[in-house]
Amino acid sequence: MKRPWRCAYLLESLALLLGLSLPALAEEKLRIVTEELPPFNMTIDGHLTGLCTEIVEAILDEIGETATIQSMPWARAYDIATNTENVLIYCMARTASRELKFKWVDTIAQTDWYLFSLNPNLRLNSLDEARRLQIATVKDDAGEQYLIGQGFAVGQNLQSSNKYEHNYEKLLLGRVDLWIANEPNAVYLVRSAGQDPAQTLHRALALANLGGARGLSMAFSLKTPDATVERFRTGLQKIRASGRYDTITRKWQ
Template identity: 65%
Template sequence: MSVLSSLRRLACCLLGMLPLLAAAQPLRIVTEELPPYNMTLNGQVTGLGTEVVQAVLKEAGFADTPIQVMPWARAYDIALNQENVLIYSITRTPQREKRFKWVGVIAPTRWYLFSLGGRTLPVKTLDDARRYQTATVNEDAGEQYLVDKGFRIGQNLQSSNRYELNYEKLKGGRVDLWIANELNATYLVRQAGDDPARTLQRALALTDLGSEGGLDMAFSLKTPDALVERFRKGLDAIRRNGTYESLQRKWL
C-alpha cells in the first residue's frame, strides 16, 4: 500500500471518530434526588439508577465523568436545550419521545395516585381525581401526565421541587392525592419513619404512564448518534454480563 493510500485511510478513520472526539470532553450528566434511583449519601451520588448508569459509563469509556444532581426542572431544561447531555432516571412518555435520544431502561417503575392510608377516596378514574388536590413535582413525568390530561397547576395540582415535600403535604392533609412512582413513594415514607403499608393507599394505578419496563437514560437531541449508540452498546453489555441483574437484586 502506498504512503498516500495509508494517509487517506488514516484521514477517513479520524473523520469517522470526530463525533465521538467532539463529545468526549463536554459530556454532561444530570439527574435529580429521586431515591432509591438517584440520591446523595455521604456526599456521593448513588442509587439503583445511578449504579446502572455508572456501569454503562465504564463500558463506554466515560467512567470519570461526574454526575450533577439538581432539581428535576433544571436538569430537564438542560437536557432539552444543551449539547451532549445525558439525563436519568427519566420516564419515557409520548410527550417526551421526540425530545430526546433514548438509550434504554435502567430500572423498573410503576406509577400511582396515592391517598393517605385509612382514607378511601372514590377515585376510579382520572375524572374522579380532578375533584381533589394532587401533589406533583415540577416538570416531572407525573405532573406532565396530569397536565396533559387536563389538570391545572394551582387549581387541582400543587407543584413542588422536592418529592419528600409531597409526602409531607399528603400526611398533613394539605392535598388529597400524591402522584408518584411506587419505589420512590415507599422509600420516602420509610425515611420519614412510617410504614408504607399503613400510611399509603393506591388510589389509582396509572398503567399508561411511561414506557413498559421502567425508567430510562436518554441524551439530548444535540448529541452525536455515534455517542448514543456507544451507550446503547454499553447498556447491552452490562445486561449480557450479569451486572444489570446484579444491581437490580442489590437495590430491589
C-alpha cells in the same frame, strides 16, 4: 515540563484545524444530569448513589468514558437536557410527550405510577374523579406533565414542589388529597419517614398510561451525536449480558 502557553497554543491550533473555537471544543465534553429520586438517584453523605446511578456508572466503566454526574432539581435538569448538546439525563419516564425531545438509550429501571392517598376508603374509578381533589406533584416531572396533559392545572388542582419528599409532607399535613408518584420512590420516602408503607400509603388509582412497560430510561439531548448514544446503548447491553446489571438491581430491591 510543558509550558502552559505551549499547551494553550497546541489546543488553539487543534481547534483551528478542526474548524472549531475553543468554547466549541469545551462543549464537546459529555455532561450527565439527574435529580434526587430515591432509591433510583440520591445523595447520601455527599455521595451520589442509587440504582440508576450505579447502572450509569457501570456503563461509563464498561465503555471507558469519564464524566461527572450532577444532581439538581428535576426542572433544571430537564431544561438543560432539552436545550444543551451532549447531555445525558436519567432516570426519566419515557412518555409520549417526551418521545421526540430526546435520543433514547433504553430502560434501566422498572416502576409503576399511582395516585396515592392516606385514606384507605378513597378509591377512584377514573382520573376524572380526581379533578375535584388537590394533588401533590413535582415541577416538570412525568407525573405533573401527564396530569397537565389530561387537563389538570398547577394552582388549581395541582400543587407543585421541587422535591419529592415535600409532597409526602403535604399529604401528611392534609394540604393535599393525593400524591402522584412512582411506587418505589413513594415507598422509600414513607420508610424514610419512619412509617410502614403497607399501613400508611394506599393506591387510590393506578396510572397504567404513565410510563408503562418502558419504566425509567436514559436519554440524550437531541444535539448529541448518534455515535455517542450508540456507545451507551452498547454499554448497557454488555452490562446486562455480563450480569452486572442484575447484580445492581438486586442490591436496591
